[in-house]
Amino acid sequence: MIGTAPIRSRAAWRRPRGRPAAVFLLACVLGLAAWLRLGPIPPELLDSGQSTSTIVLDRHDVPLYEALSADGTRSTRLSAAELPPALVAATVAAEDRRFWWHPGVDPIAITRAAVNNLLAGGTVEGGSTITQQVAKMLLDRRQRSPAEPASPRRRKVAAKVQEAVLALRLEHRFTKREILAHYVNLAAYGNQLVGAAHASRAYFGRDVQLLTPAQAAFLAGLPQRPSIFNPYRRPEAALARQRVVLRRMEAAGALTAEEASLAAGERLTFTRAPAPFLAPHFVEMVLASLEGPRPSRLRTTVDAGLQADIAGIIRSHRATLDRHGAANVAVVVLDNARGEWLAWEGSGNYFDDVHGGAINGPRTARQPGSALKPFTYALAFEEGLTPASVLPDIPSHFPTAEAGVLYSPRNYDGRYRGPLLARQALAGSENVPAVALTSQMGTPRLLRFLTRAGLSTLQQTAAYYGLGITLGSAEVRLDELVAAYAAFARGGRWVAPVWTRSADTGAAGGPREERRLMAPRTAYWVTDILADARAREYIFGRGGSLEFPFPVAVKTGTSQAYHDNWTIGYTRDVTVGVWVGNFDRRPLRDSTGVTGAGPVFHGVMLAAVRRVRAAIPLSDADPIVARPDGLHERHVCALSGMPAGRWCRSRQREWLAGGEESPCTWHQPAADGVAVAWPAEYRQWARQAGLLDEREAPPRALATAGTPRQTARLGSQAPARRRIEITNPPDGATYLIDPTLRREFQTLALRAVTPVPVRIEWRVDGKAVGAASSDAAVSWPLTPGTHRIVARDPRGRTAEATIAVR
Numbered sequence: 052m053i054g055t056a057p058i059r060s061r062a063a064w065r066r067p068r069g070r071p072a073a074v075f076l077l078a079c080v081l082g083l084a085a086w087l088r089l090g091p092i093p094p095e096l097l098d099s100g101q102s103t104s105t106i107v108l109d110r111h112d113v114p115l116y117e118a119l120s121a122d123g124t125r126s127t128r129l130s131a132a133e134l135p136p137a138l139v140a141a142t143v144a145a146e147d148r149r150f151w152w153h154p155g156v157d158p159i160a161i162t163r164a165a166v167n168n169l170l171a172g173g174t175v176e177g178g179s180t181i182t183q184q185v186a187k188m189l190l191d192r193r194q195r196s197p198a199e200p201a202s203p204r205r206r207k208v209a210a211k212v213q214e215a216v217l218a219l220r221l222e223h224r225f226t227k228r229e230i231l232a233h234y235v236n237l238a239a240y241g242n243q244l245v246g247a248a249h250a251s252r253a254y255f256g257r258d259v260q261l262l263t264p265a266q267a268a269f270l271a272g273l274p275q276r277p278s279i280f281n282p283y284r285r286p287e288a289a290l291a292r293q294r295v296v297l298r299r300m301e302a303a304g305a306l307t308a309e310e311a312s313l314a315a316g317e318r319l320t321f322t323r324a325p326a327p328f329l330a331p332h333f334v335e336m337v338l339a340s341l342e343g344p345r346p347s348r349l350r351t352t353v354d355a356g357l358q359a360d361i362a363g364i365i366r367s368h369r370a371t372l373d374r375h376g377a378a379n380v381a382v383v384v385l386d387n388a389r390g391e392w393l394a395w396e397g398s399g400n401y402f403d404d405v406h407g408g409a410i411n412g413p414r415t416a417r418q419p420g421s422a423l424k425p426f427t428y429a430l431a432f433e434e435g436l437t438p439a440s441v442l443p444d445i446p447s448h449f450p451t452a453e454a455g456v457l458y459s460p461r462n463y464d465g466r467y468r469g470p471l472l473a474r475q476a477l478a479g480s481e482n483v484p485a486v487a488l489t490s491q492m493g494t495p496r497l498l499r500f501l502t503r504a505g506l507s508t509l510q511q512t513a514a515y516y517g518l519g520i521t522l523g524s525a526e527v528r529l530d531e532l533v534a535a536y537a538a539f540a541r542g543g544r545w546v547a548p549v550w551t552r553s554a555d556t557g558a559a560g561g562p563r564e565e566r567r568l569m570a571p572r573t574a575y576w577v578t579d580i581l582a583d584a585r586a587r588e589y590i591f592g593r594g595g596s597l598e599f600p601f602p603v604a605v606k607t608g609t610s611q612a613y614h615d616n617w618t619i620g621y622t623r624d625v626t627v628g629v630w631v632g633n634f635d636r637r638p639l640r641d642s643t644g645v646t647g648a649g650p651v652f653h654g655v656m657l658a659a660v661r662r663v664r665a666a667i668p669l670s671d672a673d674p675i676v677a678r679p680d681g682l683h684e685r686h687v688c689a690l691s692g693m694p695a696g697r698w699c700r701s702r703q704r705e706w707l708a709g710g711e712e713s714p715c716t717w718h719q720p721a722a723d724g725v726a727v728a729w730p731a732e733y734r735q736w737a738r739q740a741g742l743l744d745e746r747e748a749p750p751r752a753l754a755t756a757g758t759p760r761q762t763a764r765l766g767s768q769a770p771a772r773r774r775i776e777i778t779n780p781p782d783g784a785t786y787l788i789d790p791t792l793r794r795e796f797q798t799l800a801l802r803a804v805t806p807v808p809v810r811i812e813w814r815v816d817g818k819a820v821g822a823a824s825s826d827a828a829v830s831w832p833l834t835p836g837t838h839r840i841v842a843r844d845p846r847g848r849t850a851e852a853t854i855a856v857r
């Protein structure tokens with residue numbers, strides 16, 4: 052057989068090539084044409100077209116988003132026979148003038164579009180026929196799952212070809228009128244209205260069959276650019292578009308000149324904005340997540356009543372928010388026990404095009420500021436610390452990933468409070484102790500913990516984020532942050548939230564993700580601290596937005612330069628998260644965690660608890676998280692955190708594990724009462740705060756105060772017994788501008804010691820920056836660059852330090 056092949060082939064070559072080749076070519080063309088036109092249409096494409104109106108329901112079957120048919124029974128889908136002639140003429144005039152003649156694709160339109168695109172050097176025209184648009188809408192419906200990773204341009208071309216092939220096949224299966232019916236049922240007419248029948252009801256309050264030519268022309272003009280031609284926002288643009296459609300209808304002979312001018316003169320009145328469309332961002336998100344054909348009814352987890360409450364709360368705070376320069380508000384409420392979303396507000400006003408109202412705020416990553424701190428403390432509690440552990444709130448310099456560069460965090464008010472118990476440090480949201488903890492545990496561990504808590508946006512390396520991660524320099528999503536907080540409320544168990552009520556399945560339909568994030572004891576401690584209004588009093592005061600007539604654990608956050616403002620909190624039943632800011636990242640004005648998002652949070656928390664409990668639980672004093680066994684009530688010294696002894700001046704109660712330890716060693720009897728034996732690392736702070744009894748502190752202890760790491764890294768200070776010595780900043784230090792703080796708080800305290808208090812003048816780069824007694828400090832705003840700092844006493848003696856600021 053092998054031997055015969057070349058002979059046959061040679062014979063083929065010898066034959067005259069004319070006719071059979073042409074026949075073959077023709078067969079190919081016909082075959083291709085037949086395949087193009089007669090080939091299969093995936094059946095699910097057309098099935099999904101049958102149920103265009105999915106009614107999205109809340110948890111009590113109240114419609115959130117519904118086909119707006121007046122009587123609630125009649126189908127809003129139009130069949131080919133029901134198509135109103137005016138709408139048919141208007142749609143063809145608006146979208147595809149040669150609709151009745153072309154085979155699905157329009158070679159004239161494609162050529163014209165290609166020429167225009169070439170001239171414009173980009174895509175300005177599509178040249179799509181109505182049939183192609185139907186094909187595109189059907190394919191879009193099917194391809195809601197994540198797109199395959201191809202280049203956008205190639206995907207675009209491939210999609211165009213696919214649409215064209217499907218268009219040719221649709222033309223074979225359906226009559227022109229049937230295709231047109233598909234189009235008017237699938238097209239988007241703006242304001243979330245799909246289908247001409249819905250749009251007719253919503254905009255004109257009448258049945259689509261009763262549309263005047265003017266109204267039909269108006270409606271037919273919308274699908275081209277539904278957001279530009281929005282009748283509620285830009286009626287003039289929509290009306291200009293209507294005039295174009297009317298002129299084309301006249302040119303096509305669908306209207307006489309007289310009818311056309313009558314129609315152009317008709318005054319259109321619109322009914323009010325389309326009625327009940329609650330939780331639009333939520334509805335959109337849920338619909339987009341569906342795979343396969345859409346159900347006709349979809350029961351979700353949100354509570355329509357609570358959703359309406361929240362809309363009202365945001366409305367009532369609108370003026371205040373405007374005053375703070377905040378255009379956008381995102382709010383979510385999670386049911387703790389079931390892990391179900393009870394409310395979801397995306398932007399504060401979906402229809403506010405100017406401020407990106409359609410953006411789904413809870414899923415947009417932003418800087419959380421202090422709202423991440425509870426997780427730093429949770430991890431520390433997991434690793435052995437307790438609410439009574441003492442943490443340093445003193446000027447500190449932490450090593451960073453870059454050799455020789457130190458990170459010097461500041462507190463929001465620029466003050467340091469010396470030794471702080473973990474309870475007060477977390478409740479008061481002090482930055483320095485949180486960074487100290489993170490430095491001890493390591494950023495990689497905190498990063499892993501946050502990722503386990505469901506924060507999916509932390510994709511960079513630990514070195515990239517650095518210690519600032521605990522101060523919220525990495526961006527997170529409100530919905531994920533709220534889900535992570537709910538783990539505290541659940542005693543440490545993290546559960547992936549859901550938005551549909553199909554029992555125990557995750558968003559993707561698989562088994563629901565769930566894991567233990569921390570020990571019940573850790574969750575109890577963090578919750579107890581966040582619910583302790585007295586512990587945060589020294590920073591936040593009492594009363595106001597963060598206090599309720601029932602237990603609420605709450606944390607606020609403010610990002611760098613006041614772009615983002617957060618309040619997250621929970622009860623046993625619900626977790627509420629509020630973000631206030633601007634999607635375009637304009638900064639807020641005079642807005643902290645307590646004044647910006649706080650009041651909205653207060654209203655939402657009250658409304659949510661009222662909905663869940665049917666009343667405000669006024670006499671509920673049970674802890675949010677049940678106290679685990681093995682903890683005992685102890686009195687600890689409020690300064691040292693050790694078991695309180697007889698000399699301790701102030702004490703607090705903590706629930707701790709373990710047996711009795713020896714009492715506080717800081718407070719000791721002295722000749723004239725009680726003295727504090729400050730541990731070395733707090734002496735310098737205590738001295739600046741006027742708390743150090745000089746008789747007890749050996750003079751040289753001052754020079755070695757501060758963290759040992761710092762001294763080792765930077766080398767010793769001026770060794771000679773100079774009469775004046777700069778204690779802060781250390782010579783040779785590098786400071787990083789802290790991105791989480793407002794610039795006015797980024798100051799460096801200039802301090803020097805002298806044998807006896809004298810007045811010291813400070814100069815930075817030769818410029819006087821202030822003077823103060825040597826037991827006080829002068830604050831100087833950090834400015835990038837290298838700076839020479841000089842302290843001078845009244846007798847002209849000086850000390851110098853050189854620092855770098857980045």
Ligand SMILES: [Zn+2]
Nearest residue numbers: 688699715718
């Ligand atoms: Zn004590």
